[in-house]
Amino acid sequence: MSVNNILEFLEETARKTPERIAFADESESLTFGEFLQRTRAIGSAVSEMVPPRQPVAVLMNDRSVNTVAALMGIVYAGCCYVPLDASLPEERLALIAQSLCPALVLMDMKGEKAARSFDCPAIHVSDAIGHDIDARRLDEIRAQASADDPMAIMYTSGSTGIPKGVVQSMRSHILYTTATIEKYDFTADTVFGNQSPFFYANSIIDIFPTLALGAKTVILPAGALAFPAVLIEQLNRHRVIELTMTPSSYVKVASSGVLTPGCLPHLKYIVLSGEAAHWATLEKWLAAAPEADVWNFYGSTEMYSVAVWKLTKTYEDGRTIPVGPLFDGVEIVFTEEEGMLVHTPWLAEGYYRDEHRTEAVFFTGEDGKRYYRSGDMGMMDEENHLVVLGRKDTQIKHMGYRMEIGETELALLSAQGVKEGCCIFDKDSGVLHAFYTGEVDPKALTPILKKVLPRYAMPDKVHQLAEMPYTPTMKIDRKKMHMMCENWQK
Structure with missing residues (x-):
């Protein structure tokens, strides 16, 4: 199926299987037919207020099908x-508002207060859902649309604050969705358990394969991670097959003691992203989900996923777990000075209204392709799998030696009795701190x-925390x- 607009995935699925459940949350579930009508009503309401190609901020409850x-x-x-986090501090929302200058804010009750930070019209999603569908207007907009139009802006933290x-x-989005379905071998029977907020890039693995395949996404309750027993109950109640979370989230659940052998019989995909994985934690999840495989991937909001693979062997704690072979069409140039320079077919266009920072990290190579300066160090191993060695800016000089903070972190996480951990280097004092629960x-x-560590890689101070x-x-x-480190130095 040749696709020029991401909405074609939804429309084709709604035509073929209108009665299948598309998205479900704690309060309601929508079939593909219902979801299509709701999105078209919202689209009609928005199009009445702003012209095409304008940014529209979404300040809503993140655990809702309406989002x-x-x-x-x-x-x-x-x-x-x-999509924005409606619970952000006013100061940070003000910075985003200044950068974005949206044409409209689409909000629900949770986002009403946050919407005051934006100097533009706002519409409540309940009003938009009740709007009449203007089929003629939507057809006109589609006829003028291009696959090169900006579709999403995802805000991430900047090093400057x-x-x-x-x-x-x-x-x-079209290219990445197609490649993701092929790589993971998702089907219409896949039930995605959405834990990633919709303002976080990881959520796209739950949204778009669902639309393209006619699969189902269950939006897990907001408090599920805070109460891991609730998460396990929800995964089983909805027969969730795929779960994407950060390694820290997997550690949090495993450390709570709720995982017992065979307690997750339906789970088949344990997908990791965002941080280095801890093998001892994965073993607990694999015992709990005997039908599951662990999938490790590497990417960022700018690149989406670059490499992914299904782990086929075990790894000793303390050894970096590879993130697998590259997606088709992905190319990486490894450099000492700038880290990995990455080209992907789905590379971001740049940073919105920020030419300076865009030019600093996006560039056109001699081969005519666009690359992204990832800031990560890496290599290909003997099996031609990408191994991410850590951030370029996590290379430090400690006790006169050049080292990776990740080396100390891996040893910390491998120590018996440690549940969660990370290391922080204070450049001003030269002190390497280790935090753990x-x-x-x-x-x-x-x-x-x-x-297990050479003297120069030993932390100078070790801090035990009640919670990470x-x-x-x-x-x-x-x-x-x-x-915390800066306050202690004072």
């Missing part, structure tokens, strides 16, 4: 959707690390830990 409908409705209006809006085109005493942990801080996308909050 997905809002995103696709904005695409029907020919506009570019911008100013958020970056990553622009992805319609074509990027678990039962092992800090005084007992130091000799364990000394058995996390970002809204369930990655370890290293910025917060840096602030």
Whole structure:
């Protein structure tokens, strides 16, 4: 099937299987036929207020089928959707508002307060859903649309403290969706368990294969990770087959003690992303889900997924787990100075209204292809699998030696009694800090690390935490830990 617009996936599936469930949350479920009508109503409402190709901010409850409908409705209006975390601090929302200047805000009750940060019209999603479908207007918009139009802007943290809006085109989403389905061998029977927020790039693996295949996505409750027993109950109740989470999230659930052998009989895909994986944790998940395989992938909001594979062997803790062979069409140039330079068929267009930062990391190579300076160090192993060695900016000089912080982190995570862990280097003081949760005493942990680490890679200070801080996308909050280190130095 040749596709020029991502909405063709939805329309073809709704034509063939209108009664199949597409998306479900705690409150309601929508068939593909119902989802199509809801998105077209939202698209009609949005198109009445703003012209095509304008950014529309979405400030809504992230665990709702209406949020997905809002995103696709904005695409029907020919506009570019911008999903945002409605719980962000006012100061950060103000920075995004200044950068984005959206033409419209689409909100629900949860997003009403956040919408005040934006100087533009706003519409409540309940009103948009009740709007009459203007089929003629939607057809006119479709006729003018191009696969090269911007379809989504995803905001990520910037090193300067100013958020970056990553622009992805319609074509990027089509190509990535097709490649993802082929690589993972998803089918119409796949039930996706959505845990990733819709303002996080990982959520696209739940949305678009569902539309293309006629599969089903269950939007898991907001508190599922806070109460792991609830997550297990939900995965079993909905017979979830695929689950994508950060390694930190998998660790959090495994550390809670709720995983027992065979407790997840339906799960077949354990998909990791965003951070280095910890094999001891994966073994617990594989015992709990005997029919499952572990899939490890590498990517970013700018690149989406670059490499992925189904792990076919075990790995000793302390060894970096490869992220697999490259997707077809992906090319990587390995450099010492800039890290990996990556070309993908679905590479982002750049950062919205930020020419300076776009030119700093996106460039056209001598081969005429666009590349992204990833900032990650890597290599291909003997099996031609990509191995990510860590961030270029996590290379430090400690005790006179050049080293990777990841080396110390792997040893920390491999230590018996450690559940979660990360390392932070304070450049001003030259102190390497190790943070962890678990039962092992800090005084007992130091000799364990000394058995596996050279002297220069040993942490100077070891801190036991009751809980590890996390970002809204369930990655370890290293910025917060840096602030803790700075406060201690004072």
